[in-house]
Amino acid sequence: MKKNYFSRREFLGIGAAAAGASLAAKTILLAPEPLFASALPVSPSDRLRFGIIGIGMQGNWLLSSAIELPGVECVKACDLYDGRHTLAREITDKPNLPVTRRYEELLADKDIDCLIAAVPDHWHKQIVVDAVSAGKDIYCEKPMSHTAAEGVEMSDAQKRTGRIIQIGSQRVSSLICKKAKEMVDQGMLGDLMLVEGWLGRNDPTGAWEYPPPFDLSPENLDWDKWQGTVPKRPFNPEIFARWRCWKEYGTGVAGDLLVHLVSGMMFVLGWNEAPRRAMAMGGILRWKDGRNMPDVHASLFQYGDIPVYMRLNLGTEMPETYRFQGSKGMLEMTEFGLSYTPQTGKDSSPSYYDGSFPHAMREAYEKKWHEENNPKLGQEPMPETVTFKGPDYDDVKPHLWAFFEAVRSRKPVVEDAVFGHHAALACHMANESYFRQQAVHWDAASKTIKS
Numbered sequence: 001m002k003k004n005y006f007s008r009r010e011f012l013g014i015g016a017a018a019a020g021a022s023l024a025a026k027t028i029l030l031a032p033e034p035l036f037a038s039a040l041p042v043s044p045s046d047r048l049r050f051g052i053i054g055i056g057m058q059g060n061w062l063l064s065s066a067i068e069l070p071g072v073e074c075v076k077a078c079d080l081y082d083g084r085h086t087l088a089r090e091i092t093d094k095p096n097l098p099v100t101r102r103y104e105e106l107l108a109d110k111d112i113d114c115l116i117a118a119v120p121d122h123w124h125k126q127i128v129v130d131a132v133s134a135g136k137d138i139y140c141e142k143p144m145s146h147t148a149a150e151g152v153e154m155s156d157a158q159k160r161t162g163r164i165i166q167i168g169s170q171r172v173s174s175l176i177c178k179k180a181k182e183m184v185d186q187g188m189l190g191d192l193m194l195v196e197g198w199l200g201r202n203d204p205t206g207a208w209e210y211p212p213p214f215d216l217s218p219e220n221l222d223w224d225k226w227q228g229t230v231p232k233r234p235f236n237p238e239i240f241a242r243w244r245c246w247k248e249y250g251t252g253v254a255g256d257l258l259v260h261l262v263s264g265m266m267f268v269l270g271w272n273e274a275p276r277r278a279m280a281m282g283g284i285l286r287w288k289d290g291r292n293m294p295d296v297h298a299s300l301f302q303y304g305d306i307p308v309y310m311r312l313n314l315g316t317e318m319p320e321t322y323r324f325q326g327s328k329g330m331l332e333m334t335e336f337g338l339s340y341t342p343q344t345g346k347d348s349s350p351s352y353y354d355g356s357f358p359h360a361m362r363e364a365y366e367k368k369w370h371e372e373n374n375p376k377l378g379q380e381p382m383p384e385t386v387t388f389k390g391p392d393y394d395d396v397k398p399h400l401w402a403f404f405e406a407v408r409s410r411k412p413v414v415e416d417a418v419f420g421h422h423a424a425l426a427c428h429m430a431n432e433s434y435f436r437q438q439a440v441h442w443d444a445a446s447k448t449i450k451s
């Protein structure tokens with residue numbers, strides 16, 4: 001009597017002819033793009049002079065990266081904390097680099113061609129709107145906005161002024177995302193069924209418990225201005241360093257981390273819209289340090305007809321991963337690699353439902369199945385899993401480069417204020433749903449998030 005349990009091959013869901021090929025995955029190393037190869041040598045008069053606003057944790061990285069690009073130069077730095085004036089001079093190796101606490105001075109400076117802003121989320125809107133209104137192009141960090149209404153104002157300002165705004169979710173300039181997009185555009189996923197993504201951390205730094213600079217004081221920091229329009233609190237170094245923990249200044253794990261997943265997903269799939277609906281759950285489960293933003297946040301979105309399920313967790317480390325699930329296979333994407341596993345969408349063995357057939361019927365059914373479905377001589381085996389590994393590349397420099405190239409060419413960037421607004425809306429909807437404990441939707445007519 002024939003066994004009616006699965007062989008390992010059957011369990012893995014692969015046909016006999018395909019077994020060898022499918023089990024042996026192929027790995028291809030993605031070559032880094034010759035990023036600046038196309039750029040012509042830049043004459044000193046064509047050099048782009050940029051100013052930077054905010055030289056904190058991200059700003060110091062952007063500044064160090066930007067000054068390594070050809071044809072660009074930092075000519076002024078602004079921060080409300082004087083310690084970061086020193087830092088900007090150290091990074092640029094310009095002991096006399098002009099520095100200021102007032103970003104307004106950079107907007108008025110005719111010698112500045114464009115700006116980079118890496119300030120806390122509650123300052124993005126004002127600085128971007130002021131910059132483009134003053135005729136400056138600006139690279140502003142993610143998430144674009146602190147609220148949905150701010151995002152509307154910022155995309156309107158882009159339209160009104162025609163200036164270049166690029167938002168800083170650098171996934172859209174990553175080699176991995178580009179390869180994934182190419183594969184999706186070629187139809188390798190078939191019909192898209194579902195997207196999932198996750199990211200987890202499990203340490204105090206990952207949970208934003210950063211050490212404040214130990215000389216910080218109201219003398220070397222304009223604390224009043226730092227707080228912007230948020231109701232004023234007494235000087236508090238922890239808020240200065242750990243502002244992500246509070247909704248008054250930050251946008252939680254949604255704006256800090258989910259926005260990267262959403263921006264990368266939008267780029268790979270060629271989407272540029274807000275989710276239709278969102279439902280989120282979570283809580284402050286691990287870091288009970290006085291924060292008011294959740295440290296675990298699971299969100300389910302609907303984009304068109306496609307469910308998108310994203311999980312952020314500051315209590316368990318999990319490398320950033322996406323899974324794009326389609327009728328022709330699955331694309332798994334991490335920060336450093338990409339794996340595509342094709343699926344035929346067909347049975348690879350006689351249906352196990354035949355276990356419910358009497359012996360003779362089962363034998364007849366299986367015989368017929370094999371006659372009709374066994375691979376024929378010369379038939380193509382099922383394509384194998386392909387893995388692309390990223391080189392030791394950096395996506396911040398290509399993203400900055402995309403901005404500087406746009407400033408020069410006046411050609412639009414991928415991650416402009418409309419894209420940035422749509423990506424940020426997913427985060428705001430996830431936060432609104434969490435706080436309201438209700439599903440929410442984006443009401444395009446009133447441009448508001450409604451329950």
Ligand SMILES: NC(=O)c1ccc[n+]([C@@H]2O[C@H](COP(=O)([O-])OP(=O)(O)OC[C@H]3O[C@@H](n4cnc5c(N)ncnc54)[C@H](O)[C@@H]3O)[C@@H](O)[C@H]2O)c1
Pocket residue numbers: 053054055056057058059078079080081084101103118119120121123141142143168169170225226240241255256
């Ligand atoms: N793209 C990424 O991967 C990435 C990574 C980290 C942070 N970020 C984003 O970068 C932004 C900054 O984050 P951070 O961690 O560097 O914050 P941070 O607190 O370390 O630095 C912000 C700096 O901005 C200064 N500042 C605040 N308001 C200002 C104002 N009105 N004028 C001038 N200076 C002002 C502060 O004094 C501070 O030095 C945030 O929006 C964050 O989400 C992006």
